[in-house]
Amino acid sequence: MARLNLLEETRFEKLPVSVYADQDAGSIEIAARIAALIVAKQEKREVAVLGLATGASPVKVYTELVRLHKEEGLSFKNVVTFNLDEYFPMSPTSDQSYVRFMKRHLFDHVDIAEENIHIPDGTIPVEEVHTFCESYEHKISSYGGIDIQLVGIGRTGHIGFNEPGSAPNSGTRLVTLDDLTRRDASRDFGGKENVPVKAITMGVGTIFKAKKILLMAWNEKKAAIVKQAVEGEISADIPATYLQLAAQVEVILDKDAASLLTRFDTPWLAHDVVWTSGMTKKAVVWLSMKLNKAILKLTDEDYNNNGMAQLVTAHGPAYTINIQIFNELQRTITGWPGGKPCVDDSHRPERAEPARKNVILFSPHPDDDVISMGGTFIRLADQGHNVHVAYQTSGNMAVWNDDVIRYLEFVQDFAKAIDDDNGATRNIYEHVRAFFATKRPNQTDPEIIRRIKALIRKGEAIAGARFVGLADENIHFQDLPFYDKSKFHKEVSFEDDIRQTMKLLRDIQPQQVFAAGDFADPHGTHKVCFDIILEAMLRLRKTEEWTKDCWLWLYRGAWHEYPVNEIEMAVPLSPQETKRKRLAIFKHQSQKDLPVFPGDDPREFWVRAEDRTRETAGLYHKLGLADYEAIEAFSRWKFEL
Structure with missing residues (x-):
């Protein structure tokens, strides 16, 4: 298993964090833990209760679980699952439903019993939602609670669909989705206007009751919110920070999602570092920005007061370092992106020759x-x-559907203007208008429209x-x-x-x-x-x-x-x-x-x-x-x- 060094200083982190080389490695580790739980429960003839998440983050976890089932005989007959959430309203047969998602990525490929699958019902009348949510909570409790709860993290800091403002003791309920959450889902629905405004979600308090919570996040798009969740103060504005109150949480990241954590982004603040040229350049730029001082104005005192005394001691004084980094930055600037011919190019970003590239x-x-x-x-x-x-x-x-109509109408009118209307364009035009009139959200266009x-x-x-x-x-x-x-x-x-x-x-x-x-x-x-x-x-x-x-x-x-x-x-x-x-x-x-x-x-x-x-x-x-x-x-x- 390719893992990054876990012995590095983590004093800024308020949650235990494991960082893996990539999403594949992290997903395989999570799947291995789930599989170990299932097998241990089987040996005791007990039920393994899993809390499952949807979205892009857990897909490779489910892929690995399916592989373990098909290639290594992992059985899901003793597994009971509870999903975190579902859009509301939402038909289980809709392409965007989490029922379809879970079937597509996991349930249709393993031997889990249908009656052991529990996903919030997006079809119930709104006046029955409260009763359904209470029943969902009781059903989780009837199995003795969730053994492992998987959660992702949205860019608003939501876990499940617990958006900013959620309470730490909240239970399963109907919620209103944040605008950013809906924008992030817009592609799946063919536009934000088609994304449901509400969802049924397990509450933060419900998630807290799990015996083990695994929060997973992959790629640099999640790095900023991960930093806030792991290193920030507990706040209703970032519901994931509530996880700092739970003892049974682990955050599992790839190196890109972890990239803004202090030990990776500004490691000189957390522990001794090897001052390579790249590390020095990053630190000096950071210091200049932090103090709002030009690089050539930075002093030894500035370095010493901001966790960079080791750099000054080893490579100083400050002005020597300043000149070095200033020159490096100056040399990146060029008005000749293809290289400037017939000049010394040893300090230029591109080669002088060939002159015409x-x-x-x-x-x-x-x-x-x-x-x-x-x-x-x-x-x-x-x-x-x-x-x-x-x-x-x-x-x-x-491309907007209206633009297709506009262009087709131009072609049709042009054909008429030159007396060359053989009816073919008219047929295409009528076919396209008819398709758009009944097009479902996120329905794939036919070939002619594409x-x-x-x-x-x-x-x-x-x-x-x-x-x-x-x-x-x-x-x-x-x-x-x-x-x-x-x-x-x-x-x-x-x-x-x-x-x-x-x-x-x-x-x-x-x-x-x-x-x-x-x-x-x-x-x-x-x-x-x-x-x-x-x-x-x-x-x-x-x-x-x-x-x-x-x-x-x-x-x-x-x-x-x-x-x-x-x-x-x-x-x-x-x-x-x-x-x-x-x-x-x-x-x-x-x-x-x-x-x-x-x-x-x-x-x-x-x-x-x-x-x-x-x-x-x-x-x-x-x-x-x-x-x-x-x-x-x-x-x-x-x-x-």
């Missing part, structure tokens, strides 16, 4: 290129590099890339198969996607590849797209010599930005370039004003992009560097030799 910019969705690195995109084209853009997916999920939505986004992407300055032959639409396959199949092979990406890379043989490293994308597409690119490049590096001279740069910006200490190339933008970038984003009209999937940020994408690049420039200025209008930031992927 082959460049591929991979864009997961048809607008990520201009939103996240539009200024750099324009700069690369203006400076004469052979720039290609590859749109990895069609983005056809993120194609129309893809064409809408393709046209916008072409307009944006042309505005940047690309020739049509340098604009590539990969339409990777996984994107549509995942709408219909739970298990998707990415082999075709990888091979297609390998072919494009082989055809262009780039010296520079830009890829989205913004894995906070709430739909997961960015991470999948990056993994495809990485696997394609790793395979090519085994046999093709040109790949040794190919650098992979990661950009962010659509959802969040790199922290300053992680930036390895900072491309400053002038006010005029910022405006050009904005106009390129405006070519994506279907994503303006209100995109279909805005995430939890109410700002339009172009506003987010400008605000984030200005914020990055502002951070550089606060650290004592030049004052730019905006900065786009990149981090270089390091391939193992």
Whole structure:
């Protein structure tokens, strides 16, 4: 079992925390504990009572339990389950119901008895909910309570659906969902307006009665709320902090979800550290921001009073450290993202040669290129590099139905205007109107509508890339198969996607590849797209010599930005370039004003992009560097030799 070192100082943590290398390792550990309980109870001829959670967090736990059942004979005949919650109202046959979720991920694949499965009923009349909730509590008690209770944590800090304001002694009840919780669920329901406003949930007090509570959280999207739950003060604003009052709790995280805990984020405050160059840079930037002082103004006293005396003692005095880090940050700034020809490049982020580089910019969705690195995109084209853009997916999920009708009406009217109306467009138009009239929330569009939505986004992407300055032959639409396959199949092979990406890379043989490293994308597409690119490049590096001279740069910006200490190339933008970038984003009209999937940020994408690049420039200025209008930031992927 790959586990991180548990002997590190944890004095800031008010809950016991176990950190695993990744979600797979953590999920396997949780499943192993559940399996051990089931087997121990079987040997005593007793019932194992499990409290189960839904959502993305427990999916791999259930996958491992199914594997243990099928491959190692783990029986669930002595298992009784109680689920944490269910939307209200909610039909058990609905795609979004937790009944369907549990059947799909666990119950349909193991030998548990139907009568041993208990999930809050989302179909009962509202006037009967209180009686049902009391009965649910009594039923849990009749089995002697829950042995192991699994809980995830929402970004509001909710456990179950106990939203901010919940009491620590609350029981099973009907609750109103927080707006952020509903936004997070919007994709499953085809829009926030379709997400139920209420839910039935076990209370915090009900959860507390379990003999063991395991709170699990994975990936960096949960890191901020995990820090508050584990290190923060107990507060009704963060219901998960109530778990600090329970003696039988353990928090199980992967390293990304744990990344903001003090022992990982600012470890010099918790214990002695090895002052590597990366650790030093992170600490000095942190100190400068904390004290609101430019780096070159930091003193020995500042270091000593903020947990960094060891650094000054070993590598000081302060000014020596300050100069070193200031120079490192200064050297990340370049107006030549493709490398400046005919200069000493030993302290520049990119190579000077070749002066004209082959460049591929991979864009997961048809607008990520201009939103996240539009200024750099324009700069690369203006400076004469052979720039290609590859749109990895069609983005056809993120187009409003009204836009489809509007475009079809244009095509129909155009056909009439040139006397070429053969009726085909009319038939498609009527079919689409009829489908939308009866479309259920989150119902998958038929192929013809997906194609129309893809064409809408393709046209916008072409307009944006042309505005940047690309020739049509340098604009590539990969339409990777996984994107549509995942709408219909739970298990998707990415082999075709990888091979297609390998072919494009082989055809262009780039010296520079830009890829989205913004894995906070709430739909997961960015991470999948990056993994495809990485696997394609790793395979090519085994046999093709040109790949040794190919650098992979990661950009962010659509959802969040790199922290300053992680930036390895900072491309400053002038006010005029910022405006050009904005106009390129405006070519994506279907994503303006209100995109279909805005995430939890109410700002339009172009506003987010400008605000984030200005914020990055502002951070550089606060650290004592030049004052730019905006900065786009990149981090270089390091391939193992």
